[in-house]
Amino acid sequence: xxxxxxxxxxxxxxxxVLSTPHGPVQTPVFMPVGTAGSVKGVTPEQLxxxxxxxxxxxxxxxxxxxxxxxxAKLGGLHAMMGWEGPILTDSGGFQVFSLAHMxxxxxxxxxxxxxVDGNTVELTPRKCIEIQxxxxxxxxxxxxxxPPGNASFEQVASxxxxxxxxxxxxxxxxxxxxxxxxxxxxxxxxxxxEDLRARSAEALVELxxxxxxxxxxxVGEGHQExxxxxxxxxxxxxxxxxxxxxxVGEPRDILAAVQRGIDMFDCxxxxxxxxxAFAFTWGGPLRMRNAKWTDQAVPIDEDCNxxxxxxxxxxxxxxLFMAREMLGPTLVTIHNLHFxxxxxxxxxxSIAVGTLESDAQRWVxxxxxxxxxxxxxx
Amino acid sequence: xxxxxxxxxxxxxxxxVLSTPHGPVQTPVFMPVGTAGSVKGVTPEQLxxxxxxxxxxxxxxxxxxxxxxxxAKLGGLHAMMGWEGPILTDSGGFQVFSLAHMxxxxxxxxxxxxxVDGNTVELTPRKCIEIQxxxxxxxxxxxxxxPPGNASFEQVASxxxxxxxxxxxxxxxxxxxxxxxxxxxxxxxxxxxEDLRARSAEALVELxxxxxxxxxxxVGEGHQExxxxxxxxxxxxxxxxxxxxxxVGEPRDILAAVQRGIDMFDCxxxxxxxxxAFAFTWGGPLRMRNAKWTDQAVPIDEDCNxxxxxxxxxxxxxxLFMAREMLGPTLVTIHNLHFxxxxxxxxxxSIAVGTLESDAQRWVxxxxxxxxxxxxxx
Numbered sequence: 027x028x029x030x031x032x033x034x035x036x037x038x039x040x041x042x043v044l045s046t047p048h049g050p051v052q053t054p055v056f057m058p059v060g061t062a063g064s065v066k067g068v069t070p071e072q073l074x075x076x077x078x079x080x081x082x083x084x085x086x087x088x089x090x091x092x093x094x095x096x097x098a099k100l101g102g103l104h105a106m107m108g109w110e111g112p113i114l115t116d117s118g119g120f121q122v123f124s125l126a127h128m129x130x131x132x133x134x135x136x137x138x139x140x141x142v143d144g145n146t147v148e149l150t151p152r153k154c155i156e157i158q159x160x161x162x163x164x165x166x167x168x169x170x171x172x173p174p175g176n177a178s179f180e181q182v183a184s185x186x187x188x189x190x191x192x193x194x195x196x197x198x199x200x201x202x203x204x205x206x207x208x209x210x211x212x213x214x215x216x217x218x219x220e221d222l223r224a225r226s227a228e229a230l231v232e233l234x235x236x237x238x239x240x241x242x243x244x245v246g247e248g249h250q251e252x253x254x255x256x257x258x259x260x261x262x263x264x265x266x267x268x269x270x271x272x273x274v275g276e277p278r279d280i281l282a283a284v285q286r287g288i289d290m291f292d293c294x295x296x297x298x299x300x301x302x303a304f305a306f307t308w309g310g311p312l313r314m315r316n317a318k319w320t321d322q323a324v325p326i327d328e329d330c331n332x333x334x335x336x337x338x339x340x341x342x343x344x345x346l347f348m349a350r351e352m353l354g355p356t357l358v359t360i361h362n363l364h365f366x367x368x369x370x371x372x373x374x375x376s377i378a379v380g381t382l383e384s385d386a387q388r389w390v391x392x393x394x395x396x397x398x399x400x401x402x403x404x
Numbered sequence: 405x406x407x408x409x410x411x412x413x414x415x416x417x418x419x420x421v422l423s424t425p426h427g428p429v430q431t432p433v434f435m436p437v438g439t440a441g442s443v444k445g446v447t448p449e450q451l452x453x454x455x456x457x458x459x460x461x462x463x464x465x466x467x468x469x470x471x472x473x474x475x476a477k478l479g480g481l482h483a484m485m486g487w488e489g490p491i492l493t494d495s496g497g498f499q500v501f502s503l504a505h506m507x508x509x510x511x512x513x514x515x516x517x518x519x520v521d522g523n524t525v526e527l528t529p530r531k532c533i534e535i536q537x538x539x540x541x542x543x544x545x546x547x548x549x550x551p552p553g554n555a556s557f558e559q560v561a562s563x564x565x566x567x568x569x570x571x572x573x574x575x576x577x578x579x580x581x582x583x584x585x586x587x588x589x590x591x592x593x594x595x596x597x598e599d600l601r602a603r604s605a606e607a608l609v610e611l612x613x614x615x616x617x618x619x620x621x622x623v624g625e626g627h628q629e630x631x632x633x634x635x636x637x638x639x640x641x642x643x644x645x646x647x648x649x650x651x652v653g654e655p656r657d658i659l660a661a662v663q664r665g666i667d668m669f670d671c672x673x674x675x676x677x678x679x680x681a682f683a684f685t686w687g688g689p690l691r692m693r694n695a696k697w698t699d700q701a702v703p704i705d706e707d708c709n710x711x712x713x714x715x716x717x718x719x720x721x722x723x724l725f726m727a728r729e730m731l732g733p734t735l736v737t738i739h740n741l742h743f744x745x746x747x748x749x750x751x752x753x754s755i756a757v758g759t760l761e762s763d764a765q766r767w768v769x770x771x772x773x774x775x776x777x778x779x780x781x782x
Contacts, residue, residue, distance in 0.1 A: 064724055064731040069450075071711065092698065092723045099699040100719040108715035320470065321477040333449065337486035341478040345470045346442055352730060353442040 028165060028209040028236050030268045030289065034378040038260045038287040041377035044268055046112035046164040047207045048104065051079045053268070054284045054373055056275065056366045057114060057292040062087040063097075063107055066297050067352075067359040070109045075333060076360050077367025080112040082292040085158055085167075086121030089149075090142045094160035102162030114292070117154050117167035117196075117213070120241070120273070124172070131171065133191055151195035155210075159203060165237060165270075168196040170213040175245035182217040185242075189215045190229040197233050209236035211270060217242055218251050220258065227262035238263045239270040240288070244279065253282045260287035277306075277369060277393055281386040284373055296362035301355040303347045306365040310395045312340070314358060319344040332364035333357075406543060406587040406614050408646045408667065412756040416638045416665040419755035422646055424490035424542040425585045426482065429457045431646070432662045432751055434653065434744045435492060435670040440465040441475075441485055444675050445730075445737040448487045453711060454738050455745025458490040460670040463536055463545075464499030467527075468520045472538035480540030492670070495532050495545035495574075495591070498619070498651070502550070509549065511569055529573035533588075537581060543615060543648075546574040548591040553623035560595040563620075567593045568607040575611050587614035589648060595620055596629050598636065605640035616641045617648040618666070622657065631660045638665035655684070655747060655771055659764040662751055674740035679733040681725045684743040688773045690718070692736060697722040710742035711735075 030053070032042040044051040058065045058073065060083045065073055073081065083103055088094065100106040103113055119136075122128065126138035126147075135150045154169040169192045171185040193212045200210045212230035216222030230238060240259060243252050256271070263269050268289045274280060275293020283291070296306065303314040307327045312319075314326075325335035326343065334343075334357040346354030369389075376385040408431070410420040422429040436443045436451065438461045443451055451459065461481055466472065478484040481491050497514075500506065504516035504525075513528045532547040547570045549563040571590045578588045590608035594600035608616060618637060621630050634649070641647050646667045652658065653671020661669070674684065681692040685705045690697075692704075703713035704721065712721075712735040724732030747767075754763040 062723075062727040062729055063720070064727075064729040067730050069711070069731065069734065070715065072447075087727075091727055092719070096699055096719065096723070100701050100717050105701070106717065106720045106723075108720070321474055323478050323483070333447070337448065339478050339484065341470070341474065342441070342484045342486070345440075345474070345484075349440040349442075349465075349469055351440055351442040352445050352733070353447065355730070356447065356734075 027207055028268060030266060032265070036377040036380045036382045037285060039284050039377045039382050040287060040289060041374040042289070044289070046080070048110060048112040048164055051112055052371075052374055053289040054280075054370055055079055055290055056280065056370045057082045057290065058297060058363055058366075059084070059292055059294045060107060060109075061294070062091070063103070065363075067301065067356045068363070070107065072333070072356075072360055073109070073363065074111070076363035077371070078111075078363055079367075080114065081109060082114045082116065083107070083161065083163065084118070084121060085115045085154065085161065086118035086125070088115075088161055089118060089157050090140045090147065094157040098160040098162075102160070104162060112165070113163040114165040114270075114290075115158050115161050115163040115167065116272070117158070117169045118149060119167075119170040119213070120172050122149060123174075133188060136169075136171075151192040152199040155196050155199035159206065159208065162208070164208065165211060166200070166208050167211050167239060168193045168213055170215060170241055172215070172242055173217065175247060177217060179219055179222075182215065182219055182222055186215045186222050186226045189213060190226065193230055193233055193235075197235065211235060211237040211239045213239045213241040213272070214262075215242045216255075218247050218255055220255075223255060223258060224262065231262070231264060235267070237268045237270060239272050241272045243271065244274045249276075249279060249282065252279060253286070256283055256286040256288065263287075275366075278390050280369075281373070281390065284377075285382060285386065296366045297359050300358035300362045303354065303358060305358050306362050308389065308392050310393055314340065314343050314354070315347050316344070326358075326361055330361065330364065330368075332361050334361040334364075405585055406646060408644060410643070414755040414758045414760045415663060417662050417755045417760050418665060418667060419752045420667070422667070424458070426488060426490040426542055429490055430749075430752055431667040432658075432748055433457055433668055434658065434748045435460045435668065436675060436741055436744070437462070437670055437672045438485060438487075439672070440469070441481070443741075445679065445734045446741070448485065450711070450734075450738055451487070451741065452489070454741035455749070456489075456741055457745075458492065459487060460492045460494065461485070461539065461541065462496070462499060463493045463532065463539065464496035464503070466493075466539055467496060467535045468518045468525070472535040476538040476540075480538070482540060490543070491541040492543040492648075492668075493536050493539050493541040493545065494650070495536070495547045496527060497545075497548040497591070498550050500527060501552075511566060514547075514549075529570040530577040533574050533577035537584065537586065540586070542586065543589060544578070544586050545589050545617060546571045546591055548593060548619055550593070550620055551595065553595075553625060555595060557597055557600070560593065560597055560600055564593045564600050564604045567591060568604065571608055571611060571613075575613065589613060589615040589617045591617045591619040591650070592640075593620045594633075596625050596633055598633075601633060601636060602640065609640070609642060613645070615646045615648060617650050619650045621649065622652045627654075627657060627660065630657060631664070634661055634664040634666065653744075656768050658747075659751070659768065662755075663760060663764065674744050675737050678736035678740045681732065681736060683736050684740050686767065686770050688771055692718065692721045692732070693725050694722070704736075704739055708739065708742065708746075710739050712739040712742075
């Protein structure tokens, strides 16, 4: 089971150690996403070298291909992925509502058409837990209903109530395996509506779960609205449980969330943007296909100590992207994952010395120069 | 400059050490191909871990993109590719005749249309050496004319004469840089015609070059014909110079060539086949997309010590290919490169103890089970 030891606080921000069956994790932590059983473009060895501590895999993708039975026969996700550190699996809810062709939803189940083979698939709270048991991650998620970003109050309220119902059923199914060392997280829904967020949190906390996730954000509501919703998180969730903001990875959003008491993050941003030749730096983004790098023998970031920056120039990386070599995406993925690991490490140190507010302001100024777009709009 | 120290012989086969400006190479050696400045799918760190000693880059590809000037500004191929070991560059001749749209050829030059941007490009023996000087490889190749596999005696004879002329011009251009530590190889042509091969070798040996390459094989003539042509190689080339069979990588062809006194090989086979989910083993090929691996928790080869086999099952690798994850090609590339490094190492040991003939027979029986096709027909 997971346990969180808070070592430092700075305002609402917390830095500590999350103990897991697969070793300790320094928090706040950013988890790279291994959608289909692989963090795209890198080996687990490269992930570790880049400083990644804990990764996420998608239950939705793994249940459709290769299937929970196969993952179990291959020894579970850790053995299958060749990753010895902790893993978190989401419940599949988000992907069902965003990727699949939905057929129907009621309080019992959600029925959808697989994007892999077109087959009709049924997912229930119990099945969601059973598949995640086969996957064997350290942290598992309840099945939840994720309304779209533009949903009405009534739609969001209905999703909150159904997600609470499903949280109870997931807890029952999870508790049946008394020897499990997996930790179940409840997922708060409620969109941008304060009272729905409160209702959702209250019901989940009553279930006394090992961890709590904030879902349904980063769906178009914008930075300010996200921060406003998170203002209440610190008072809504118990201090001794990890708090996980799902799907958020834009550095300024991470900073705002950490300052509101969030401990865990995941996002495809560093890996997906890397494959699009977009490199993160403390001074703002670099687009590696830009012709101005053609003859530049300097690395992406001269102060960066990642494998990519120690061995490759901007000119080489641009060339690799222009020539469509796999090594281009791999090298920028390594750099971006290292950047995110360093960024989270800097946040933890800043919390420890109590300077997060001023550090965060400085970092945001550096990373979002007025002339450039934020990363998530590319 | 290169120098070859022969340490063991077994029949015509030789095992030794090739000294290069970037360190020693155990021979016979197989060189993975880094076509466009990257051995596809792996980092230099992974190449080294897989046991690769020396790699090849394509002058044709590098001269078209990013261009010799840019490579020079980025510090040369070694710095650009992040590879500290020795590099060999081919002359571009083979690619001009196989990839480009040829416009014209005479004794002065070959003119072709770039496959990258459609521009008309002119390549002369002098320009070929100048570009290879910018690239900075340890071993460089003369410009040669490569007739197709079905060329007539007259066509091949003309290509031999032109290639001899170009070898002389390349030597002049190479010698002008008196401080160069690059080593120029002449390229023997002559197709499957013994007297043309002899004429080609004689003229090249007269030029007293640091190394000699056998070109124009593996173009459809078949295993037996290749072996027959190579029967004369040992007597055609001086014993103290490295002999390089261009573009050959099928294990049984490598064995036949080593037994006829060849020291160096290159081929896209281990890397290209890896991207097509084809894994080399001592017991014959495995097609990793095959459904029979779905639930198999064992590695590609239980006796293999590569990163892939130490950490990933056949089931995982199959899944990664089915899900089109980049990691699938990367993992099989690592395995195949490790297999080729181990294969060459076994050949060297076998030469040292004088058992190459019987070992080679046993290996070929294991690698080419009657029921399966040889790797190069896939």
